[in-house]
Amino acid sequence: MRDAFDNVNPVVAFVFFVFALLMPMLLLHPVMLGISLFCAVVWLFFIKGRGAFMYLVKFVIPITILTAILNPVFNHAGVTILFYIRDNPVTRESIIYGAASAVMLASVVTWFACFNHIFTSDKTVYLLGRFAPGLSLILSMSLRFVPLFTAQAKRIALAQRGAGMGTGGGNIIARAKSGLSIISSLITWSLESSVTTADSMRARGYGLHPRRSFANYRFDKRDALIGSALTLGIVATGLAAYLKLISVRYFPSIKLNEASPLFLAFCAVYALTLLIPVTMNLSEALKWRSLRSKI
Amino acid sequence: MAFIEIKNLSFLYPGAEKAALNGINLTVEEGEFVLIAGASGCGKSTLLRRLKPVISAYGAVEGGVFIGGEPVEALSFRRQSAEIGFVMQDPEMQIATDKVWHELAFGLESLGIDQRTMRVRVAEMASFFGIQELFNMPVNKLSGGQKQLVCLASVMVMQPKLLLLDEPTSQLDPIAAADFFDTLKRINSELGTTIIITEHRVESLFPIVDKFVFMDGGSVRYCGEPRACAPLLGKDERLKKVLPTAMTVFYATNGGQNNNAAPLTVREGREYVKTLVANSKPAESAYDKKAAKPRRKAVKQRGEKPVVSMRDCWYRYDRAGEDILKGVSLDIYAGELVCIVGGNGTGKTTCIMTASGMYKPYRGKVVLDGKPISKYGDGELFGKRVGVLMQNPILSFVKDSVREELIYTAKTHGVDKSRVDEVAAEMEIETILDSNPYDISGGELQRAAIAKLLIFAPPVIFLDEATKGMDVFFKSKFGALLRGLAERGTAIVLVSHDIEFCAEYADRLMMFFDGGVIADGLPEATLLGNNFYTTVAARISNGIVDGAITASALIDSLSGERI
Structure with a gap:
């Protein structure tokens, strides 16, 4: 299914992902980490459905557990010693810090999974095209060339096999020789064909200045709305950090900020910002349902 | 003054002894559709590229090319890019970017046109070409024909006054080529764009072009209306091969009369043959069976064992995929040239890949020399008993x-x-x-x-699309070489879209459809009943003269009638 966030202008989407990925690493506050992980996981379920479960079990949970275990084993800072392993103290602070960094890692990895799904090559090409048209074109050309190159490699290998000179028969040296000759012919082919590509690009005016990238995405009212909500969230986070509304210290002893009403309000803002994609998905689902019930 | 004037143009490649172009004089009016034909290496591509200096080769130039009165070299890079469009042979390598939308926008991006205009131009061209539904697709998911249409559209978005095409359909199958030509015709008639095209497939272009230019050895041998090219090309044994079937038959049988009224299309050809048959003899004698000449080798001599035999073979690329071969059975005998024809995606290539042991069928079996092919190792099979040539010889x-x-x-x-x-x-x-x-x-x-x-x-050779991109002169030589090879005992299996070639040279013809062989026999037997999927000669003679599937057979039986 198409995700509701897919249609958001790539610039806005990109800013969102930067925010979502950076905040857990910068804030390291247990509450913020929890919120971040929760929002990422919920969205992943919207994107991948049941596939999200497999992703979590196979990938996210193992690295989380590993980080949570490894930190107290190697990190002995902290004042509250719980017990000793081979004369090395295991402290309460390092256990909690390990758990926090595990959650941080888990949320970053989950956000990345969402990013990979939403941020297609087209969006990257568009985003780069805004700022560096040349670079954007190079990216697009590589995206074209890589599959072409692999397909050609397969074809050459098949053609060589048809003449009894493939990598499938003979002794190791013969096979290696055949493999090398395939690679060399692949290189010749790519050089020869790049001449054609260069001609075709030149024939269509490549090299004229200034180059302008075609925008495959528009910036509409909804993008403006999401953009302003996002800006609000970013500014609020900056303010909260600046005013020390959120602060955390793990070593030598754990110290958190007070749970003031302002702090709780900020938590809500942070959660709502990260929930933008989920909210969009929910409202879209509701709309469709009401549309269908009218029919 | 004409739109394009080529005045006394000569060109010599660096280091070459013979000039590639030799004193060419040519004028093209605005809105004209011009076809340039000639054997490979006759200089037609070189000439075409002289009209677009940014991609023309370095070398010694004499004379000049003028577009709209200006020498073409004087046009700025920007104007050349926008006003002169160029489409090349290989659609694969012309495409620079990964998505269709990006390819369409490429030229406009170069010109730095504003966003709104870019959007409109790309949209209108996508609609004109009917490729809207491809707009967001990655380029590598397109067929060859679609790719070439994208290349053409990516040039047309810049609204060129002049469109140059260098053998644009040589890599396409006949259906995709016909589609491409239709689009060109529309561009010419609906947008008024001047078009100059070099091509081997004159048959389908002759009826739609205004001017036909024939080049040989770097100079223009003929320039004028396609219909009237007879006196020059019709008489020359070598050059007349380039003519469409209807014209070939005409010149061989008209006795030198009405040279300027040669038929171009199948319809005109049929009318001509009809009058010829009616004028000469009573209608019954026209239905003589003698045109169906006995083949060079009698197919399937009794008691002979096939070299390769396929029995009920089923194949698909992956488990969840569709079946490509659906129970194919066929036999290949030593010393015969078997051609497999059929539309795109019917499984022809997969069939020879399976018959040769490159692919393994998931059901059914292939027997080579009395032993199941799966029992041979790769080393015993390829390079000893079987040779396979893929579509692209490079x-x-x-x-x-x-x-x-x-x-x-x-x-x-x-x-x-x-x-x-x-x-x-x-x-x-x-x-x-x-x-x-x-x-x-x-x-x-x-x-x-x-x-x-x-x-x-190897006793068996499998060839995939071996005649693709070959000009007519090379083709007849190639056909003769293959025949020689077969007569010396090699079994040759050729997959092809080129029905004319297969009709001329095959011992046996198989027609492939929907993953199976639906007809198998002498080329005459396979092609004669068909209305559409058959040779031009058969379409011209169908119901008028029996058993003629090649131009020469038709000429033979027509001249027989007239005695």
Whole structure:
């Protein structure tokens, strides 16, 4: 299914992902980490459905557990010693810090999974095209060339096999020789064909200045709305950090900020910002349902 | 003054002794549709590229090209890019970017046009070409024909006044080519764009072009209306091969009358043949069976064992995918040239890949020389008993020259080096032995690739689309070489879209449809009943003269009638 966030202008989407990925690493506050992980996981379920479960079990949970275990084993800072392993103290602070960094890692990895799904090559090409048209074109050309190159490699290998000179028969040296000759012919082919590509690009005016990238995405009212909500969230986070509304210290002893009403309000803002994609998905689902019930 | 004037243009490539272009004089009016034909290497591509200086080769130039009165070199890069569009042969390599939308926008991006105009231009061209639904697709998911349409559209978005096309359909199958020509015709008639195209397939272009230019050895031999090219080309044994079937039949039978009223299309050809038959003799005698000449080799001699035999083979690429072969059974005998024809995606290529042991069928079996093909190891099969040539002959070459490639092949298979000269003589490629495979023409390359297989003299050879991109002159030579090879005992299986070629040279013709062989027999038997999927000669003669599937057979039986 198409995700509701897919249609958001790539610039806005990109800013969102930067925010979502950076905040857990910068804030390291247990509450913020929890919120971040929760929002990422919920969205992943919207994107991948049941596939999200497999992703979590196979990938996210193992690295989380590993980080949570490894930190107290190697990190002995902290004042509250719980017990000793081979004369090395295991402290309460390092256990909690390990758990926090595990959650941080888990949320970053989950956000990345969402990013990979939403941020297609087209969006990257568009985003780069805004700022560096040349670079954007190079990216697009590589995206074209890589599959072409692999397909050609397969074809050459098949053609060589048809003449009894493939990598499938003979002794190791013969096979290696055949493999090398395939690679060399692949290189010749790519050089020869790049001449054609260069001609075709030149024939269509490549090299004229200034180059302008075609925008495959528009910036509409909804993008403006999401953009302003996002800006609000970013500014609020900056303010909260600046005013020390959120602060955390793990070593030598754990110290958190007070749970003031302002702090709780900020938590809500942070959660709502990260929930933008989920909210969009929910409202879209509701709309469709009401549309269908009218029919 | 004419839109394009080429005045006394000569061109010499650096280091070459013979001029590629020799005092060319040509004028093209605005809005004209011009076809340039000629054998590979006659200079038509060189000429075409002179009209677009940014991509023309370096060398010694004399004379000049004028567009709208200005010398073409004086046009700025920007104006050249926008006003003169150029489409090349290979759709694959012309495409620079990964998505269709990006390719369409490429030229406009270069020109730096504003966003709104870009959007409109891209949209209108996508609609004009009917490729809206491809707009967001990655380019590598498109078929060859679709790719070439995208290339054409990506040029047309810049709204050129002049469109140059260099053998744009040589890599396409006939249906995709016809589609492409239709689009060109629409561009010419609906947008008024001047078009100059070089092509081998004159048959489908003759009825739609205004001017026909024939080049030979770097000079223009004919320039004028397609219909009237007779006095020059019709008489020359070599050059007349380029003519459409209807015209060929006309010149061979009209006795030199009405030379300027030659038929171009199948319809006109039928009318002409009808009047000819009606004028000469009572209608019954026209239905003589004698035109169905006996083939060179009687198919399936009794008691003979097939070299390769396929029984109920089923194949698909992956488990969840569709079946490509659906219970194919066929036999190949020693010394015959079997052609497999059929539309795109019907499984022809997969069929020969399975018959040759490259792919393994998931059901059914293939028997080679009385032993199941799966029992042979790769080493025993390829390079000994079977030779397979893929669609693109360049894939066969991993060395820098043809000779090196052949020597390398001989070495790999433990064959004496003297065999290299033998096969070179057999395939008539002695003159290109020291050339780089990338520097020789498609026809030569194909012969060199077959020579590579002949080094180890396999009893069966499988060829995929071997006549693709070959001009008519090369084609007849190629056909003769294949026949010679078959007569010396090699079984040849050729997959092709080129029905005319298959009708002319095959011992046996198979028609492929929906993953199976639906007709198998003498070319006459397979093609005569068909209305659409058959040769032009058969379509012209259908119901008027019996049994003629090639122009020469039709001419023979028509001249027989007139006595």
